[in-house]
Amino acid sequence: MDNLLEKLNEQQRKAVMHTEGPLLLLAGAGSGKTRVLIHRMAYLIEECGVNPYNILAITFTNKAAGEMRERVDSIIEVGSESIWVSTFHSLCVRILRRYIDRIGYENNFTIYDSDDQKQVVKEVMKRLDIDTKFIKERRALSAISRAKDELITPEEYCASAGNDRERAVIGRIYREYQSQLKKCNALDFDDLIVKTIELFKTNADVLNAYQERFKYIMVDEYQDTNTAQFGLISLLASKYQNLCVVGDDDQSIYKFRGANINNILQFEQVFEDTTVIKLEQNYRSTQNILDVANAVIKNNTYRKEKALWTENKEGEPISLRSFDNGFDEANGIARDIKSKVSVKNIKYSDCAVLYRTNAQSRTFEESFIRENIPYRIFGGINFYQRREIKDILAYLKTIDNAHDDLAVRRILNVPKRGIGAATVSRIMEYAVENDITFYNAMLHVKDIPSIGKAAAKIEAFTYMISSFRSKSTVMSLKDLVIDIINETKYIDYLKEIDEDEDDTNEREQNLDEFISKAVTYEDGAENPNLSEFLEEVALIADIDSMDGSDAVTLMTLHSAKGLEFENVYLVGMEDGLFPSYMSITSDDSTDLEEERRLCYVGITRAKKYLTLSHARMRMMRGETTYNKVSRFVKEIPVELMFSDSGARKSLARDFEMPSPKRENPVKKRTSYVMYDTVFDKPASAGSLGYAVGDTVKHVKFGVGTVTDIVNGGRDYEVTVDFETAGVKKMFATFAKLVKM
């Protein structure tokens, strides 16, 4: 242990040895915070005699939890397996599985994923006769989710509506949504936290038991916790006050999901006698990369001042590369990876391609396949969200919990049994009238009037389910799944629905994969059972755990948080893509700051090499768009960034566009790109044919008044207040506004 402590710097050591009382660790990117957490656990156990059983470490993602688990196990010799390393959500599930009956649910509740949530909201809105034109499902759903993050109940939400019509309507949806979930004995992701808090608040004995168990609590990525999560850990830690949270306000990137930055800023007020320790030495990146990161993040106004420094070498300048389009970008990056692998002692697994949106992954995937580069994509279409997997899961869920209406209805006519929408709505009506679940209504199918010949089909279905149910008590999980696939002739069904034989084969492979996952679960579990398996599946967001194989990592910037790579590519550095169009046009300036933090996260993933790239033309949602170089790129000092000859050429062309007659201004320069010089010479505003105050017409938005024209480099950003569409910001070249 002494040995272990020696490897830490002074601040880190301080943090490790501060074991009693609340501790706030402000840890910059790459400052070794995970290292500190793990050493702290080791110190608690080996030096302070703390029982590992009393330690709880909470992370944000499964990936992070898995990684921490691994590192904990490798450093701590005895008892590491008793430390509870978990995400917020899986912690709550484990607690609720034991005690949720105390607050009126059954312990075998199901967990609804976002598809399920959407479905429920849709039905609720239909039932309440709310036009989706006025309030979109997405909007209602995110409002509900925000409310839960803030621990606002449906009643409170409705009460606070006042004169706000929209809020009142959403309140009604929220209330109905919640009672629907209750009826189905289901919880959504947010409920997992909310209901655990409810359980603790109403059952002092349960809370006390967990307070006694978790005497030492550590929370990683604390900047991303929301109000509910903070409430939860506050409750748990309130007795012993041994709470250590680690975070970095510059890496807060989940505001859209309810993350509350005040949790960091106000921590010291909530927990008195908090010790604050800052970790500012970066061990990960070269000086150059760190300078780039600092140059970008300093443009944010809402942040705690920090001085991140490193003893690492300066390193190579980062590179900026331009491409004509997204395909060229992918090919160019693929070639660059190949050359780095062959020349620079870099492995494929040292490389990561990070993008803003999942949709960008596809181009890279295709390119990598062509170039024979091993790769692995994280996130995106989750394995467990694939149709065939969701179908089989729905069978398992129905067998496990017949209250789960959504699951039942998903498979009622899958494979096709000739049970159509009309029959389903008859059953639903009956279920609502009698206040019973969908499945129970089906059991009474004979009492449902006008259901006609469909009744026999329904009975056949419920008979099949109950026979699966009795089989499930004697069969292994693996055999049950195989039995379901065979009995329902599911493979034949796949052949029916897929035009393409390859698609069917892929789906079959996925089913095989699913079966092996079931086997893996059964082999690993102490007491394997269907409910627990379903719960594990529900909480796994992606096919986690980077296994050892040598492959390039492809993921969104969001999922990259907490990871590090020798060689990083930040691709699609274009205004409108990153920062996203939404954040540029938002009237809330903190949205753009969140994007910038995301950029900061991306940059600081790189240890040695960092490449930024952008495409001048890109296919986005079926349309060709021309985007400017990301404003974040322009925040990087030129002396830190190298652009190769191809990039220089295309950039020169790029910036020349507004004034075609001018000589190439970039040509005279060194290899560094001089943005400011170039940007000072755009087309004259007069060439637009309109000015601030003019009335203009837009093809889609109609008539409006120009309120602002901003010189954005090679194009103008025009703000127009439209009579019907409201205020919009757009690029002059594409807006094609006509003066009236």
Add this chain to the structure above:
DNA sequence: CACAGGTCTCTTTTT
């Protein structure tokens, strides 16, 4: 009453 094919919309990030 079920199903197939055509039309429409909507796009960020995730446990």
Add this chain to the structure above:
DNA sequence: GAGACCTGTG
């Protein structure tokens, strides 16, 4: 480009 939704046909 993909998915949800609607409409016409068998």
